[in-house]
Amino acid sequence: MLKEERQQTILNEVELHNRVLLTDIAEKLDVSIDTARRDVKELDAENRLRKVHGGAISLGFATYSPKRNNVYALDEKIEIAEKALKLIKENSVVLIDGGTTCLELARLLPSKIHLTCFTLSLPVAMELLNKPNVETIFIGGQLSKDAQIAVGSHTIHNLSQIRLDHSFIGTGYVDANFGLTEFDWDIVQTKKAIIKASKKLVLLCISEKLNSQHRFKTCDINEIDTMITELSPDHHLLSSFKSQEIRLL
Amino acid sequence: MLKEERQQTILNEVELHNRVLLTDIAEKLDVSIDTARRDVKELDAENRLRKVHGGAISLGFATYSPKRNNVYALDEKIEIAEKALKLIKENSVVLIDGGTTCLELARLLPSKIHLTCFTLSLPVAMELLNKPNVETIFIGGQLSKDAQIAVGSHTIHNLSQIRLDHSFIGTGYVDANFGLTEFDWDIVQTKKAIIKASKKLVLLCISEKLNSQHRFKTCDINEIDTMITELSPDHHLLSSFKSQEIRLL
DNA sequence: TTTTTTATTGCAAAAAACTGCAAATATTAA
DNA sequence: TTAATATTTGCAGTTTTTTGCAATAAAAAA
The missing domain is CATH 1.10.10.10 (Winged helix-like DNA-binding domain superfamily/Winged helix DNA-binding domain)
Incomplete structure (x- = not known):
């Protein structure tokens, strides 16, 4: 070597x-x-x-966004992001959602790839600015302080004006029967708008979230095209998803 | 470890x-x-x-934040931001532009202040998320990689839909006769849209930029209501601005 | 006050860094 | 091609840094 x-x-x-x-x-x-x-x-x-x-x-260790240092289950999330990366095609139009798993996907984008990338997450946008060949468009709107993403009617309206090849989204909770759920109403509305705007939906989700649910429903499992976890697709935790119309990675 | x-x-x-x-x-x-x-x-x-x-x-607030370490003339910029802070009224609707001086203004906002704050700068937006009583709205659009702000027609259109009490803007270059100028065409167009949307305009500008100019013109000096530098208003470097219809701070 | 908790100091074991050297490998020149 | 030269690599010995422990001192609490 x-x-x-x-x-x-x-x-x-x-x-x-x-x-x-x-x-x-x-x-x-x-x-x-x-x-x-x-x-x-x-x-x-x-x-x-x-x-x-x-x-x-890393050089940015102390100066970089403080969040990265204490990301929960970082290794699993990187593994998921690496799988997701393979789905991204040169010159396509994609959206990357907020959340730490999606942020890892943004980080992993190779600097040579040419993309048009939409996002409504501030940290993801920051990350995308470092990619020389990615044209980044931030979907504006009212900012959610804890999720660090744009939400609200303005954001939803803007989303209704675009057509995305792939959207990579996260979720607060996911259950094979109940589908994707969230704690926050505004976030659900925004995610619904993302789903409507996307030709193909990819869900990035650490296995810990499997079989959990909360108040407000984003969508059913069968609306997702591909679900990526850090587990191998034939892991028993994923068995309840196998009967559904969904590709597991 | x-x-x-x-x-x-x-x-x-x-x-x-x-x-x-x-x-x-x-x-x-x-x-x-x-x-x-x-x-x-x-x-x-x-x-x-x-x-x-x-x-x-902790050493108190606003001590250690990302990117802060290599800001040029940080002390002067903080001084300017402190002056600007006094112009912000409770419950008003303001816009904070990009650039390191405006970023300091965002940092210095006290956590108790109630504001509706628009911005098109990613770092400023990040900073505003830390202010519990500031409602932040990010004006979306195509992101400029070096300025880290939204620019382009979408941004300009969004700006045309709002009415701002105060806008705090920076500039690349400023000259008493030529007015505010920039290196970048897109940025100029965006700033023009900010100017149009604002009732009152405040320019934040370190003294080093005085009497400098570049390619594209943003506006004339008399379109600015208040110009803030780190100098005292009767400093000789500001004499050429005194004859103009502009308040110096 | 006494008692408890926290700091400081010196020390020794372990881990890591540095140094010089020789063998192995790669590069260049004849 | 071969020979000379330069670079890279691993090893052994030495030095430095880090860490935990114990004894003592200082500070805070009761």
Whole structure:
């Protein structure tokens, strides 16, 4: 393995998890700790990451959006986002919803991909600005303080004016029988508008949310085209979804 | 777990609850009290929190926020924002433009103030979400990657539908004779729309930009109601503006 | 006051970083 | 091609950093 490849792998790891341990590098890339250390040292000198005792952390670690540091079940969400990424086609028109799982999808978009991307989430929009070839359109409206997304009639009206190839959405709760539900009425109305505007719907959802429900209903399961969890599609937790008209990934 | 991660976790905790106990850190991060104490001591030395007997407390508000570290002439901008703050009336409808000076204004808004606040800047919107009594409306549209604001026809149309008590705007360049100018055509068109939608216009501008100009014109000086710089109004650099119909602060 | 909790200090074990060196590999020149 | 040169890599020994523990001091609470 070439040095450049090794260093790129290290950078990817840091970008993905905000951190990396020297011991993990050494083991994963099958080199000595010393080589790993030297690689990290070089990358630090080039200002591509920050070397710390025992490993390295991403440059934005302290300055970046504080949310990323304490995302619950980050690894699972990254896994889901990686699966979702494969569904995105060059030059298509997509929407990325709010929530931490969808945010990971935005982060993972490769810088070479050409896309037109709508969103109503502030953090997702911030992330998309870093993608040189993604044209980003923010769907404006009244901002929800906790969800950090635009909601309300203005947002819904704007959504009614567009036609999306794919929408990647999250949900508060999901149940095979009751479908997708939320705690918040405004958010449900906004999601309904997204659903109406989309040709294909992809639900990103960590397995922990399976078989949970709340007050207000967004839609039925069969309105979703693809549901992505971090589990393999034949996992027993997904069995109740198998009978439905839905693709599991 | 890396030391930096531990310290970041501590900072998050402090930011979230304004305080943290050493015993809680030790338990949560699974380290000895001594290590927790040492971490807190380091963070205190770096002025990232304040160590007190038994734990740590936050340094107060508006101390550590993302991106703040590499703002040019931050002190001057804060001074300008403080002056601008006095112009904002309870329960009014205002717009805060993009740019680092306007961002400081958003940061400085007291949490008790009741406002309806429009913006087309992503960072400003992020900041406004932290203000419990500010209703924030993001004016959507195509996002400009470098200015991090919404621009384009959609944005301009949305702006034509609202009526603002005060707009706080920045500018790339300003000259007493040529007026406000910008490098970017789209940004100029958007600013024109803001101007049209506003009853009163306040320009936030560090003195360094005085007597500079660029390609595209936003408006004449006399269209601005109030211009705020970090200088006192009778500073000689402002003399060329005195003859104009403009209030200097 | 006494009692309890928290801080400080010094110390030792463990982990990680650094240094110099030699073997292995790659690059360049003849 | 071969030989000379430069770079990369792993290893061993040394130094530094980190961490937890225990003894003592200081502070807060009862």
